[in-house]
Amino acid sequence: MPDPVFLPLRNAISRFIKLNDADWQLLEPSLREKKLPKQSHFITEGKVEQEVGFLLDGNMRHYYTRDGEEKTTYFYFEGHFVSSYLSAITNTPSELTIEAMTDCRLIVFHYKDLQKLYDVSHTWERFGRLIAEYLAIGLEQRMVGLLMLSPEERYLDLLDGNKQKIIERIPQHYVSSYLGITPVSLSRIRARLLKK
Amino acid sequence: MPDPVFLPLRNAISRFIKLNDADWQLLEPSLREKKLPKQSHFITEGKVEQEVGFLLDGNMRHYYTRDGEEKTTYFYFEGHFVSSYLSAITNTPSELTIEAMTDCRLIVFHYKDLQKLYDVSHTWERFGRLIAEYLAIGLEQRMVGLLMLSPEERYLDLLDGNKQKIIERIPQHYVSSYLGITPVSLSRIRARLLKK
DNA sequence: GCGGGACGTTAACTTAAGATAAGAAATCGG
DNA sequence: CCGATTTCTTATCTTAAGTTAACGTCCCGC
Structure with missing residues (x-):
């Protein structure tokens, strides 16, 4: 059964x-x-x-x-x-x-x-x-x-790959840890990317 | 046989x-x-x-x-x-x-x-x-x-662990690659460590 | 033994990440 | 719905890694 x-x-x-x-x-x-x-x-x-x-x-x-x-x-x-x-x-x-x-x-x-x-x-x-x-x-x-890959490239990787859901649902300071950088650094990377 | x-x-x-x-x-x-x-x-x-x-x-x-x-x-x-x-x-x-x-x-x-x-x-x-x-x-x-670990800590890890033979026989610019840094940077880390 | 290449160090400069702190924004619990 | 906490951003300062180039040394092949 x-x-x-x-x-x-x-x-x-x-x-x-x-x-x-x-x-x-x-x-x-x-x-x-x-x-x-x-x-x-x-x-x-x-x-x-x-x-x-x-x-x-x-x-x-x-x-x-x-x-x-x-x-x-x-x-x-x-x-x-x-x-x-x-x-x-x-x-x-x-x-x-x-x-x-x-x-x-x-x-x-x-x-x-x-x-x-x-x-x-x-x-x-x-x-x-x-x-x-x-x-x-x-x-x-x-x-x-x-x-x-550089931290920035690793972040971009996360954005398109099938790992996208990682960033969707996860607080950023955990994501930064996953990428091997600090939360502050991730925030800067995001700001840099927005300007482009 | x-x-x-x-x-x-x-x-x-x-x-x-x-x-x-x-x-x-x-x-x-x-x-x-x-x-x-x-x-x-x-x-x-x-x-x-x-x-x-x-x-x-x-x-x-x-x-x-x-x-x-x-x-x-x-x-x-x-x-x-x-x-x-x-x-x-x-x-x-x-x-x-x-x-x-x-x-x-x-x-x-x-x-x-x-x-x-x-x-x-x-x-x-x-x-x-x-x-x-x-x-x-x-x-x-x-x-x-x-x-x-920081690059320096990773290098120290290599020095004592059972991975010691990695550094013994391997040219430094390959080791630096293994550590995820440039040869120049590894050379500086080594110089820093010697002073201590 | 000489010349060339590979390897390691050093220096000067550039770039980006870490640390800390402050403030804004979002979220959560009552 | 409000206050408190968590989360994110921004700014400043410090530190260390990347880049490039110059130089010395060692090793190898010819």
Whole structure:
């Protein structure tokens, strides 16, 4: 008896692998729905965090703390997988915090449940590979942007690419953090661009 | 009849997965030894590059070209896997070039051969996952460094971390590129640090 | 061993980002 | 709807990186 609440997750996974009913039924018992109020933490720095989420509604940010300052390095939107990948994989305390920027609704499961599927199912192992590859490709491109583009170019990149929603819904001082600059600097870049 | 030339690769793979003889024999027929003279290209921008290498000897750099300028973003040493991961995975032309900085000796195989193993062997599929995870973790840390640390801090990071060999053997103008700054700027940072 | 090229440093100048502070604008909670 | 907080902009000053160019050194090939 498949629960329709979980369907968006099944569809998202199906974009990575061909998933039959039997495969899906391996995972479904591990799923739960979870609601997070605005400003609460999905992942907290210092804790070993093994929970993986799939965001149905709302958005979240992912930040590191240094000298008391928060550096926001990633945003999550509907349809994204959310986790402290490093903490889940390595079973070590998370160095990052993931905070709900709005009220959020997620489907969650424990990474250990997925790891069990890795052992028993080649299909799920493949899913794990494809997710990791997807992640690596995104990170590589992000890194190249940081190394090769100026702050202004990185901001322009955000404006047209498919990442446009980042700027639409996100307060500017978080965006500036994502770009690796200060809020003041982003404001100046925007002012410069308007004159052109 | 296992060829001892390929042993270092088998050992490297064994650090990721438990590999029995049968598993290994699936891969071995696809392996070749390859020598690259200094300054030749292992991967060339614009070509679809599906070759994966395992570096036995020598070192290589990985760079992107922009406005005629080369930006070196990665270095490879003995025991590293070398490939244009993105080009191999997505079967699209490589955006980067990988050049031998010294005479190099590698074990190479085609990524398609590995992909065939993904289909027939859960063990090799797992290897693919673990490699991708390893890569993603490294990229995440690199990205965080670029976002959170100043150029000077990034340079100091290079000095103590396990990445020390990067500075030992690599010309400074490549290192500066890796750090995301100009050679002149790196020279100044070094001069500043000496005074302290 | 000589000439040329690659590499690193230094200097002078330009440009842009960081820090701090103040004020305007928008948002939120009651 | 109002007051308080958050967010964004603007301005000033400081600091450091980019650019260009000159110079010295080292290394390599011929």
